[in-house]
Amino acid sequence: MDVDMESQDTRDIASRIVTPGSVITNDTAFMRGHGTFAERTTIYSSVAGAVERINKLVSVRPLKQRYSGEIGDIIVGRITEVASKRWRVDVNSRQDGILLLSSINLPGGIQRRKSESDELQMRTFFAEGDLVFAEVQSYFADGALSLHTRSLQYGKLRNGTFVTVFPQLVPRSRSHFHTLPCGVDIVLGVNGYIWVSKHVPASKVEENSELIYSDKNEFISDDERETIARIANCIHLLNRLYVKITDTSIIFAYEASLTHAVKDLLTREIAIDLAHNVKTRLEQQS
Amino acid sequence: MSRQELISPEGLRVDGRRANELRRISCRASVLNSADGSAYYEQGNTKVLVAVYGPREPRNRSLAQQDHATINVEFNIAPFSTSERRKRSKGDKRLLEISSFVKQTFEGAIQTAIYPRSQIDIYIHLLQHDGGTLETCINAATLALVDAGISMMDYVCACTAGFIDETPILDLNFVEESSIEVPNLTVAIMPRNGNIALLQMESKLHSSKLEDVMELAVEGCKHIHRKLDQAVLVAAKDLADKLSN
Amino acid sequence: MASLILSPAEQDFIIRGVEKGFRGDGRGSLDRREVTLRTGMISQANGSARCRIGSLGVGTDILVGVKAEVNTWAAGEPEECGTIVCNVECSPSAAQEFEGRGADEINVELTQLLDRIVGGEQSGLDLRKLCIIPRQAYWVLHIDALVLDVKGGVADALVWATRAALLATKLPRVVVESVTDDSGVARAEFDVVDDAEDQMGLEGARDLPLAATFNQIGRRYVVDASEQEEAVTQAKLTVAVSPKMEICAIQKGGMLKGFAPSLLSEITQTALRIAKEEFARFDALFAEASKHNGELDEEPSTGSTFLEPF
Secondary structure, eight states, rough: OOOOHHHHHHHHHOEEETTTOOOEEEEEOOEEEETEEEEEEEEEEEEEEEEEEEETTTEESSSOOOBOOOTTTTEEEEEEEEEEEEEEEEEESSSSSEEEEEEEOTTTTTOOOGGGGSSHHHHHOOHHHOOEEEEEEETTTSSSSSEOOOOOTTTEEEEEEEEEGGGSOOOOSOOEEEOOSSSSSEEEOOEEEEEEEOOOOHHHHHHHHTTTOOOOOOOOHHHHHHHHHHHHHHHHHHHHHTTOOOHHHHHHHHHTTTOOOOGGGHOOOOOOHHHHHHHHHHHHHH | OOOHHHBTTTOOHHHHHHTTTTOEEEEOOOTTSSSSSSEEEEETTEEEEEEEEEEOOOGGGGGOOOOSOEEEEEEETTTTTSSSSSOOOOOOOHHHHHHHHHHHHHHTTTTTGTTTTTTEEEEEEEEOSSOOHHHHHHHHHHHHHHTTTBBSSOOEEEEEEHHHHHEEESSOOOOHHOOOOOOOEEEEEETTTTEEEEEOOSOOHHHHHHHHHHHHHHHHHHHHHHHHHHHHHHHHHHHHHHHTO | OOOOOOOOOHHHHHHHHHHHTTOTTTTTTOOOOOOEEEEETTSSSSEEEEEEETTTEEEEEEEEEEEEEEEOOOOOOOSSOOEOOOOOOOOOOTOOGTTTTTTTTHHHHOOOOHHHHSSSSSGGGOOGGGEEEEETTTEEEEEEEEEEEEEOHHHHHHHHHHHHHHHTTTTTTTEEEEETTTTSOEEEEEEEEEOSSSSSSTTTTTGGEEEEEEEEEEEEEEEEEOOOHTTTTTTEEEEEOOSSSOOOEEEEEEEOOOOOOOHHHHHEEEEEEEEHHHHHHHHHHHHHHHTTOOOOOOSOTTHHHHHHHH
């Protein structure tokens, strides 16, 4: 195939919006990826979305979908059940994730004793309702995600508030933990679960490693509470107006929001205005 | 109502339509913001609202299937939906029957094998009843499932058709459906290859007439497919535009 | 209520925040979230309304349909009045646990709540005007509510939607005649006029109450709790206030603790204080909703009969 014809294919195939049952291509050179299925030599779309082409792999990315995990994903999850030597975790996906006792970080000096597998002991680490910052380690045979919190940055989340967004708005990136200039920490789970909290220096965490399973919050000042609420509202409005959620877009939203009261950020007109503002700045940046 | 009144000498039905005319369809996806997918669908005066959740962790883990997703359908008829107000119990036979038909229909269209050990919930509310319950439920559910990003081999489009005297008619309203003299059937097809996903008939129809009625119904389904696809594209383009920056 | 489980750290964050005057979304303790109201979406019903209370399109979402039917009077029933029957049903779209019979308990609780507030004379509606012929026939108003989503503040959305639906309700006119039969006995007969143009609103609908629910969190209380605030609520009180600034109904919810009596009087005073603002807000929204009523839909979208996706 000469170069011209190949670029013709690209133009024809990629970025088209397709719907279930639409023909993507009849060309047998292509292989089918996510969001497609094949019948004889034709590849069809199985979802509504944009066609993507990477070399010979053709797939369709649906514009809305529940999170499906990949190894290495940084996520936030909520413990739903304490079982024997493991926890079930809601990760906003088609199945709960699993956090094995052997996959968590035990504070220095504690030996793994048999009694730790008692359910009562399990709850001293994580109990139902706790939010965890974890990484996807692998898959179980049935497709469920296996999580781990084996480094100090991961673990139980405190000192803040939880926000849910569309997973497709959180791009995968090198870092999902950010300290924002306004003095607030955010964890952007690729699964659409986000944590906004008071900034706690990393050094403090390392010094007090036995507190990593504590349920107690630090003292949070009024200013910090207001900033946390402002950031949370910014994330909400970015989500509802379908803007990508990154530390950059959140910072832009925060800056633009300062002329409004925190509670007003969730009113329709102001939210639309701010999202538009953020998108303009993002465009200028790129 | 006698036969003569259902279709006038000029060929107009009680609501002014011609024999092969579909009722006006109006539909929109993404109307319930907490659901993974949702749709609001109107066909004439029949109005349906559907919420789809999933694929997600099954509520009852023991019912989970190892190699594919289970589809769970719950269908409710709002008490204010019929001209005579009526509250139905959750175990009402008619409700269960429709839930069951919808479930079976979509089991053939959703690619359940790519979502093992999970559940797809389809919650349907009939808000106003003017004939074509099963047909509108299927059409609305299709829209909601596509909105949720659930993989399907094709749309599922349904339509009713029947006979008044010797005339095949398309898309029966409540009056026509209720008339015992009007045989009617509901057909659902997957438009890409025309495969029949559902076929249900509730009255006697001479076999010689079946072909005509089927043909008409399938035409209706194809038209509905275009309407649903339009609604999906509108919603998809909207999101794609927002995301493109 | 639909169970949202929060971690101890989240709960503490919310409770301390509320006690210091900081709600999670920056609202003041008496601030209500955005309310969206639409009427007339169920054309076959005598009246209908949809109310959503929440932020940016996500919130508690309730659809109410009102259907009026003529009942034949039976001995033991009120002789010169019509009746109101309430029914609330929660959809599994609001919470997975509402599937099947899972919502039975909450349906009963909300039905009783609605009934307490609008189910009789206390609603402000003139039930006498619903009588067609004394000891013979009367109107029954069936108020059926469908809860589509629960994100805190269900009771309030329920009452707001019901008030809107009843205000939008139109009854056909009834003509009552005296008919004398062969033996000279005069009887009353009625005829319901089947004319869409010849309909009347409900007498007294303007006197219908609105409700505000106060949730006790820690040592303070807030109005219109969010889903997360509901999860840390110790006790709550729903207060219904009429436009004439009378308290029509009070209902306590929440299992955990009791209310201090002094708090009760403080809350009812606050309910009266904010009532004026609430009614003004409702009236503005209702007027806006009425403008959309009966608008013709041009193309695939039905945004005018159902709320926009945003």
